[in-house]
Amino acid sequence: MEIQELNALSPLRAFDQSLNGGLGKGNLGVLVSRHGIGKTACLVHLSTDKLFRNEHVIHVSFSGNVEHVINWYKEVFRQISDGRSLSDAATVYNSLLSNRVVMNFSQENVSVDKVLSSLETLIRQGSFEADAVMFDGYKLTVASEDDVRKIKQFALDMRLEVWFSVSPVRPDVIFDENGVPSTIMKYKELIDVLIGLKYNESMDKVIMTLVKNHDILDPLPMRVSLDPKTMLITN
Amino acid sequence: MSELRYMRNIGISAHIDSGKTTLSERILYYCNRIHQIHEVRGKDGVGATMDSMELERERGITIASAATHVTWKDYDINVIDTPGHVDFTIEVERSLRVLDGAIMVLCSVAGVQSQSITVDRQMKRYRVPRIAFVNKCDRTGANPYRVKQQLVDKLGLNAVLVQIPIGLEDRLQGVVDLVTMKALYFDGPNGDVIRIESIPPELQSEAETKREELLDAVSLISDDLMEAMLDENVTEELLRAAIRKGTISLQLVPVMMGSAYKNKGIQALLDGVVNYLPDPTEVTNTALDLNNDEKPVILTSHPDMPAVILGFKLEDGQYGQLTYIRIYQGKLKKGDELINIRTKKKFKVGRLVRMHASSMEDITEAGCGDIAALFGIDCASGDTFCHPSLNYSMTSMYVPKPVISLAILPADKKSADNMGKALNRFVKEDPTFNTYVDPESNQTIIQGMGELHLDVYVERMRREYKADVTTGRPEVAYREAISQRADFNYTHKKQTGGSGQYARVAGYIEPIEESEEVKEYEFVDMIKGGTIPNEFIPSCDKGFQTAIKKGTQLGFPVVGVRCAINDGAYHPVDSSDQAFQTAALGAFREAYEKAKPIVLEPIMKVSVAGPTEFQGNIFGSINQRRGVIISSTEDGNGCVVEAEVPLSEMFGYSTVLRSLTQGKAEFTMELSKYGKVPISIGEELKKEYQEKRKKEQGR
Numbered sequence: 001m002e003i004q005e006l007n008a009l010s011p012l013r014a015f016d017q018s019l020n021g022g023l024g025k026g027n028l029g030v031l032v033s034r035h036g037i038g039k040t041a042c043l044v045h046l047s048t049d050k051l052f053r054n055e056h057v058i059h060v061s062f063s064g065n066v067e068h069v070i071n072w073y074k075e076v077f078r079q080i081s082d083g084r085s086l087s088d089a090a091t092v093y094n095s096l097l098s099n100r101v102v103m104n105f106s107q108e109n110v111s112v113d114k115v116l117s118s119l120e121t122l123i124r125q126g127s128f129e130a131d132a133v134m135f136d137g138y139k140l141t142v143a144s145e146d147d148v149r150k151i152k153q154f155a156l157d158m159r160l161e162v163w164f165s166v167s168p169v170r171p172d173v174i175f176d177e178n179g180v181p182s183t184i185m186k187y188k189e190l191i192d193v194l195i196g197l198k199y200n201e202s203m204d205k206v207i208m209t210l211v212k213n214h215d216i217l218d219p220l221p222m223r224v225s226l227d228p229k230t231m232l233i234t235n
Numbered sequence: 236m237s238e239l240r241y242m243r244n245i246g247i248s249a250h251i252d253s254g255k256t257t258l259s260e261r262i263l264y265y266c267n268r269i270h271q272i273h274e275v276r277g278k279d280g281v282g283a284t285m286d287s288m289e290l291e292r293e294r295g296i297t298i299a300s301a302a303t304h305v306t307w308k309d310y311d312i313n314v315i316d317t318p319g320h321v322d323f324t325i326e327v328e329r330s331l332r333v334l335d336g337a338i339m340v341l342c343s344v345a346g347v348q349s350q351s352i353t354v355d356r357q358m359k360r361y362r363v364p365r366i367a368f369v370n371k372c373d374r375t376g377a378n379p380y381r382v383k384q385q386l387v388d389k390l391g392l393n394a395v396l397v398q399i400p401i402g403l404e405d406r407l408q409g410v411v412d413l414v415t416m417k418a419l420y421f422d423g424p425n426g427d428v429i430r431i432e433s434i435p436p437e438l439q440s441e442a443e444t445k446r447e448e449l450l451d452a453v454s455l456i457s458d459d460l461m462e463a464m465l466d467e468n469v470t471e472e473l474l475r476a477a478i479r480k481g482t483i484s485l486q487l488v489p490v491m492m493g494s495a496y497k498n499k500g501i502q503a504l505l506d507g508v509v510n511y512l513p514d515p516t517e518v519t520n521t522a523l524d525l526n527n528d529e530k531p532v533i534l535t536s537h538p539d540m541p542a543v544i545l546g547f548k549l550e551d552g553q554y555g556q557l558t559y560i561r562i563y564q565g566k567l568k569k570g571d572e573l574i575n576i577r578t579k580k581k582f583k584v585g586r587l588v589r590m591h592a593s594s595m596e597d598i599t600e601a602g603c604g605d606i607a608a609l610f611g612i613d614c615a616s617g618d619t620f621c622h623p624s625l626n627y628s629m630t631s632m633y634v635p636k637p638v639i640s641l642a643i644l645p646a647d648k649k650s651a652d653n654m655g656k657a658l659n660r661f662v663k664e665d666p667t668f669n670t671y672v673d674p675e676s677n678q679t680i681i682q683g684m685g686e687l688h689l690d691v692y693v694e695r696m697r698r699e700y701k702a703d704v705t706t707g708r709p710e711v712a713y714r715e716a717i718s719q720r721a722d723f724n725y726t727h728k729k730q731t732g733g734s735g736q737y738a739r740v741a742g743y744i745e746p747i748e749e750s751e752e753v754k755e756y757e758f759v760d761m762i763k764g765g766t767i768p769n770e771f772i773p774s775c776d777k778g779f780q781t782a783i784k785k786g787t788q789l790g791f792p793v794v795g796v797r798c799a800i801n802d803g804a805y806h807p808v809d810s811s812d813q814a815f816q817t818a819a820l821g822a823f824r825e826a827y828e829k830a831k832p833i834v835l836e837p838i839m840k841v842s843v844a845g846p847t848e849f850q851g852n853i854f855g856s857i858n859q860r861r862g863v864i865i866s867s868t869e870d871g872n873g874c875v876v877e878a879e880v881p882l883s884e885m886f887g888y889s890t891v892l893r894s895l896t897q898g899k900a901e902f903t904m905e906l907s908k909y910g911k912v913p914i915s916i917g918e919e920l921k922k923e924y925q926e927k928r929k930k931e932q933g934r
Contacts, residue, residue, distance in 0.1 A: 065388045066866040066877070090748075094910075097879075102866035110869070118850060118869060126854030126864055 001084045003052060003092065009084070011224050011235045012049040018210055018222045023163070023193050025131070026156040027214075028148075030140065032166045033179045033197035037206055039165035040136055041231030042197070044072045046163060047134050048080065051096040055131035058119060059102045062137050066104050069136070073100070079230050101128060112147040116154050123158060132161040140166045141173070141183040148190045178209040178219055188212060197226060204228060239516050239536060242604050243508055244561070246315040246330050246363075248354050249340035254370045258340060258495040259303070262314060264425065265502055266305035302548070302559050302606050304589045307505045313606040329616070331357055332629075333547045333561040333606065336482075336512030337365040338504065343377035343492070347385040348844065348875070355390045364483050364518075366507050367392075369492040372400055372499070373407045379492045386488065395452040396445050397478065397489040398503065401438065410492060410500050411438060413446045414474050419503055426498025450474070456481040475510050482511045483518075515604025520563050522619070522627035525576065532627065538566040538603045541622035542573065545629045546609075549616050549664045558609045559590070560601075563629070565622060567607070568600045573620040576628050578613075586610040615663045637669050637682035638837040638882055638906050641689050642707035643696075644678065653702035654679070661692055668692060676931060682712065685904065686886060711837060711883045713920070714909050715786030715793045717830035720745035724802070725822035727814055735809035738818035740767065740775055742800035744826045755792075756783055759799035767803035771815040775800055778819025787824060788832050788917075789924045794909070798823065834917040837882040840907035843892065844875045845900025852895040860884035861913075879907055 007013075016022040023029040031039050047057045061069050077096070081089040101122060105115060122128050133155075140148070155162045168181040175181050179198030188194070194212040196219075199205075206226035211219045227234045249255045303314045315330045331337070337358060341351060358365060367386055369379040379400055386394035398410040401418060409420040411434050418435060422428040434442050450469065454461040457477035463469045481487030491507050493500020516536045522543055523529040534543055542565030550557045560567075567573075571584045588595040588608050601607040614620075619628045645651035658670045658681070669682040683689045686709060696702045724741040742761070747754050758776045767775065776798075783793040798819075805815075841862070843853050847869055853876050857864055862880035885904065892900055912920070 063388075066868055067389065070866070097865070098863040101864045104866060104868040106868060106870040114869075118847075118867070118874075121851040122854055122864070122867065125851035125858075127858045128854075128864065 001086055003086070006080070006084045006086055007049075007052055010049055010052075010080075011233050012046070014223045014235055015046075015233060018220075018224070019193055019213060023161045024214075025159045025161050027161060027192035028152055028155060028190065029161070029163045029193040029195070030166055030184065030191050031164065031195050031197060032181065032184055033206075034175060035167050037179070037197045037199055038226050038228065038231040039167065039197060040072060041076065042226055042233060043134050043136055043163060043165045044069075044076045045080075045231075045233050047100070047132070048073065048076050048096070050132055051099050052080075054099070056099045056129055057101075058122065058128070058130045058133045059100065060115065060119070060133060060135045060138070061102060061104050062106070062110070062139075063104070066102050069102050069104070076232065079232055101126075112143070112150050116150060119154070120158070130158070130160060132163065135162065135164045138164050138166060139169050140164055140187070141168045141170070141181065145187065145190070148187050152190055178211055179207075180209075180211055188217075195222070199228065208233075239602070239604055240514050241310045242514050242602075243310060243312045243512055244315075244333065244335045244515065244604065244606055245312060245508055245512060246334040246337040247340060248331070248337060248358075249351065254342070254495050255340045258338075258368070258370060258501070259314060261495045261498065261501045262505065263303065263305060265427070265505065266307050266312070302590050302608070304606070307509060310509050311605075312505075312508065315606075329547050331361045331363055333545060334361075334363055335515055335518045335604075336508070337363045338508065339365045339367045339488075340370050341367060341382050341386075342374075343369045343372045343379050343382055344374050345844070346382040347389045348842075352390065355392075362485060364485055364511075364513055365488055366482070366504070366511055367394060367488050367490045368504055369490060370495055372403060372492050373405060373494040373497045375404050377403045377407070379403075379490070383490045386490065392488045393452065393481075393486060394488045394490050395449050397449060397507070398491050398500070399438065399442055399445050400492055401435065407494055407497065407499055410503060411442050412503065413442060413449050414471055414478070416442065416446065419500075421499050421502070426501070429502055452487065453477045453481055456484070456486050479511050483513045520629075522563070522629050525626040525628055529628075534564040534627075536564065536603050540565045540603075541625050542567055542571070542620070543622075543625065543627050543629070544573065544620040546612070546614050546616065546618045546620060549614070549660075555611050556613075557588075557590075558612045558614060559606065560609055560620070561606050562601055562603055564603060566600060566602050572623060574623045575612075575614055576619045576621055576626065577615070578618075580613070581623060582612060584609060617666060636712075637667060637684060638712050638839075639685060639689065640680050640682040640710050640712060641693075642673075642676070642678040642680055642710075643693065643704045644707070646703035646705065650701075650703040653700045654696060654704055657692075657696045657700040657702055661695075676927075678707070684906075687889075709886055711881075713789055713791040713837075713912070714835040715788050715791050716795050716833050716835055717744060717746050717793070717827065718833050719831050721826040721830035723822040723826035725818055725825050726804075727818035727821055730809060735806070736811065736814040736817070737806035737809035738767075738771070738811075738814040739804040740800050740815065740818045740822045741802035742798070742822070744796055744798050744823065744830055746830075747795045747797050755794045755796075756780065757797040759797060761799055761801040762803065763801075766805075767800065767815070768805055768810075771805065771810065771812065772800075774812045774815035775819040778816035779823055781816065782820045782823035782827075786832065787827060788834060788921055790928075791834075793827075793832075794835070834912040834920060835909040836912045838879050838907050838910040839882050839885060839904040841878050841880045841885070841902055841904040842875060843878070843900055843902040844873060845896050846873045849896040849900055850874050850876070853892075853900060856888075856891060856895055860888070879910075880904075881910070881912075882906075 031042055033039055047059060050057050059069060077093055086092060103118060123130055151162060166184065168183055173181040173183055178196035180196040191212060192214055196209045196211050198207050200207050206228055208222040208225055209219050210222050224233050224235055247255045247259055305312050305314060315334060369382045372379060383394050383396055386392045397413050400410055401408045409418060411418050416434060418432045420430040422430050450464060454464055457480055460473055460477040463473050478489055482489060489511055491504050495501060520534045521531045522534055524532045543563045544560050545563065546558045546560050548559035567584060569584055569587050572581055573584060574581045587598050587601060589598050590608050621627055645654045661668050662670060667684050671680055673680050681689055693706055696704055720743055722743045726739040727736060729736040747757060758779060760772050779798040783796060786793040845853060857878045857880060860880050861884050862878045865877045865879060868875045892902055
């Protein structure tokens with residue numbers, strides 16, 4: 001299969017459709033759930049889909065282990081390309097790599113200003129024209145409102161789509177029926193798209209619920225869900 | 236001869252500048268081999284004892300691995316000091332081969348660096364048990380706990396602390412041993428006096444927590460320890476034995492710490508070497524039996540067995556050629572007869588010595604497992620010597636191919652002679668270093684693993700061999716390849732007078748698909764009905780192999796190509812081996828042009844580390860060099876940028892980087908893969924090559 005066909009058949013098209021065409025540049029999107037549901041995989045799948053469509057992505061991680069992130073991409077790519085028997089997969093993978101940079105901050109409590117300044121350095125001095133930034137494991141639930149506002153402004157200034165995968169930091173957090181913790185709701189105004197992930201045992205699927213879709217605040221189940229085995233978004 | 240139980244062969248390897256030469260120096264000092272401590276770039280002008288080459292002193296790096304014998308308590312320890320710079324990786328690999336265990340030195344501030352990852356990979360390849368030593372704990376920002384965590388996260392090692400520091404940075408006083416639960420202080424001007432006390436009260440709870448962690452980790456490996464823990468009867472001996480078992484079986488890496496420069500923790504590290512690293516009998520070594528289809532045989536570390544010895548390092552000293560050897564089986568006495576398996580030449584062991592960096596002592600006998608040196612043996616590095624009754628070869632070592640070449644030109648006749656001598660020596664010493672005379676330009680070309688690698692040899696030629704040479708522009712070792720299938724049907728005919736030549740070959744060439752393992756060449760015989768007689772099939776294979784040695788675009792080897800023949804014709808009288816070789820060569824050239832040939836270039840994995848304020852400059856410099864930034868990692872101390880950059884763009888990068896970052900950033904690089912050259916650059920290269928050829932033909 002060629003890339004164009006693969007892209008057209010991707011379950012991410014249905015994902016975008018649910019969002020009325022996608023998140024859109026200058027906007028913030030959040031994937032949220034309890035630990036261990038598969039947000040990172042989901043985020044990497046979103047990112048890989050962008051790479052497949054020739055967009056440039058910066059993946060920001062806070063784990064201290066770049067290899068780990070790179071292996072996630074390898075695995076997600078392998079599953080997509082094997083599943084669709086992509087032609088000339090090795091060459092395609094190499095060309096995707098040049099459109100992705102992993103930016104890793106291993107210091108404790110790095111400030112938002114520092115992260116944004118490094119991103120700007122990469123985009124401007126590294127001449128990396130990013131289309132999207134993926135924040136993997138950002139502690140959004142304990143960030144200040146001011147921090148989120150800065151990221152939003154940055155997304156607007158740089159014309160970026162910004163996605164977060166968020167797990168709550170505090171153990172006593174309460175989750176609603178869509179898997180969304182109460183602590184995130186204070187940023188509802190600043191977030192453009194909020195998606196809650198929750199494992200449904202009887203269906204053996206991770207259900208994705210669109211809690212906020214740009215101006216619509218009426219929770220709606222998405223047409224896609226997460227396969228708990230492959231951790232990929234599926235129709 | 237001492238018992239094998241009391242012997243250790245260890246190496247010290249690490250990232251450049253993490254202080255391993257200083258550490259080796261201290262080890263020599265405490266083992267009473269030297270009477271005075273010299274710093275690496277010391278003010279006393281003497282330089283560290285282990286760096287025996289003049290050049291190393293000047294550059295402050297360690298190039299060749301010097302083997303040194305020391306005694307600690309009742310133990311004989313052979314220490315191999317290994318180079319840290321990635322351009323000299325073959326040296327690291329060669330020394331890892333002969334080691335039974337290693338100390339992996341890490342900087343307490345910088346932690347696991349790019350080179351540590353390379354070294355780790357090498358140690359894993361040769362299955363070398365190791366101790367991690369977190370050095371420079373006296374430096375600002377020192378954090379051994381973080382380094383230990385990085386060993387777990389970044390290298391996937393089961394690292395456990397067996398010590399914790401008492402104070403850090405400028406308040407570093409000593410360490411707490413978690414096995415004995417005692418505090419160790421190192422007193423006196425050179426830390427010679429060890430003072431053992433009880434743990435300071437403020438560290439008591441920390442020490443207990445870390446000991447629990449240690450016990451938990453080790454008990455997973457040792458059932459004896461698990462039982463003892465349940466009975467609450469863990470003795471020092473039991474715990475030590477369990478850590479030793481885990482380390483030797485590569486399931487555990489004990490983490491020790493201190494500061495070589497400030498003389499803290501070195502004696503404890505030596506105890507660690509003795510306690511946790513294996514003796515020669517605890518490591519399995521195999522050789523290949525050449526009389527039995529290279530079947531692997533396990534060598535026995537017993538002195539009464541016939542001798543099997545590996546020459547792992549040559550050195551050209553003031554007394555002639557010195558060959559460092561490791562005895563894997565049997566023992567070696569002066570006057571013993573050995574055979575060099577490669578050359579099949581027999582020789583008698585003359586002078587046998589034990590080395591201490593640049594001085595030596597004569598010995599009459601070296602035992603099993605020992606590392607020693609021989610004088611005046613004609614051999615290459617990596618040769619196996621055996622008792623004449625055996626025909627074993629130690630497994631061949633992995634040797635990477637050179638990526639860069641340089642033309643060198645001697646100034647006069649005398650320099651030419653000296654240069655020849657030097658090259659002859661270097662090629663023997665270093666399998667990654669190559670030399671040949673280019674038949675077209677008649678220039679001497681040297682090849683190696685990087686700019687610095689070749690620089691060092693050119694410098695050595697000038698200094699040690701007094702050869703006055705000038706060098707050309709460094710050239711990249713390109714590769715050629717094809718991008719699509721192309722058919723051929725080629726007839727080679729020469730039937731005018733004398734014995735004629737006739738051969739026809741038909742078939743196709745196609746690229747071998749990219750996969751994990753890159754195949755350079757494949758030959759497929761699909762001839763049916765004897766259109767080419769069986770006896771001439773190998774001739775076709777040979778002809779293709781000649782053709783791919785030199786592609787027609789740039790004159791570099793063609794890789795990743797499958798040559799298939801499916802038809803042909805022959806003449807009962809005029810066909811010959813030579814005729815079919817020539818036909819295959821012509822057929823390849825015919826098809827090659829149609830197969831859309833491309834040029835490949837070496838792409839280096841480059842890792843640049845420096846302060847965060849220069850991150851922009853680093854990004855910019857990579858971007859200007861057609862580089863692809865893979866990742867950037869920031870911690871509190873600085874940033875590390877990993878990128879893939881074509882080698883051809885990396886010439887002179889060290890100078891550029893220095894000026895961009897006020898000398899505060901450093902970089903390492905190693906070959907990552909071969910990648911396609913952009914069309915515009917490929918065209919330019921082709922043009923240059925054509926012009927060069929025209930010029931040479933015109934001469």
